Amino acid sequence: MTAIHPATATLADRVISRSRASDIALVTAGVALVALLARVEIPMWPVPVSGQTLAVLLVGATLGAKRAAISMTSYMLVGLAGLPVFAGGASGPAYILAPSFGFIVGFIPAAAFIGWLAERTWDRRPLLALVGFLGASVIPFVFGVPYLGFMLARLGAAHDPATLWAVGVAPFLVGGVVKWLIAASVLPLAWRGVKALEARSRD
Numbered sequence: 001m002t003a004i005h006p007a008t009a010t011l012a013d014r015v016i017s018r019s020r021a022s023d024i025a026l027v028t029a030g031v032a033l034v035a036l037l038a039r040v041e042i043p044m045w046p047v048p049v050s051g052q053t054l055a056v057l058l059v060g061a062t063l064g065a066k067r068a069a070i071s072m073t074s075y076m077l078v079g080l081a082g083l084p085v086f087a088g089g090a091s092g093p094a095y096i097l098a099p100s101f102g103f104i105v106g107f108i109p110a111a112a113f114i115g116w117l118a119e120r121t122w123d124r125r126p127l128l129a130l131v132g133f134l135g136a137s138v139i140p141f142v143f144g145v146p147y148l149g150f151m152l153a154r155l156g157a158a159h160d161p162a163t164l165w166a167v168g169v170a171p172f173l174v175g176g177v178v179k180w181l182i183a184a185s186v187l188p189l190a191w192r193g194v195k196a197l198e199a200r201s202r203d
Contacts (some may be wrong), residue, residue: 017066060111102147106140
């Protein structure tokens, strides 16, 4: 078992004793959660609207930077290997050519970023949580939109800034705000609940 300094303990560390076995289980659970919420989907082309980003935020904040990055990398790799974990049940190595694949890549730094902030207690404080989760919500677009433009150009489709905004950003704004607010609300509330249970157990 590995000792965790209280200031760097994530929510998972406060609930489950840290060990190699628990790390593997949590990383696997992170993959499963993103795969599950990928099925909560509004099919669209070239990028579907799904619940993946919410899962990425929750996994990142709960597991911390390293485990979250491993989890999201594993999610990408098992999908490319053929497990139907992407939106719409898509999978396989050819998914690299999908216009939306850049967003999958962006999940890795997004989860690591909010995990890094969570290790510094940002997820426990409502205002900092709002800022942190907003930043993490933007990261997939930093990777996804340029990749989308590259793949649309490769397909001979329009890929000017107005088109990229219309198909790669605008459809996700409302849902993105909802997912950001959910994640930024759930984590501080979860921490409050854990601390209340710990205090009750000491009484």
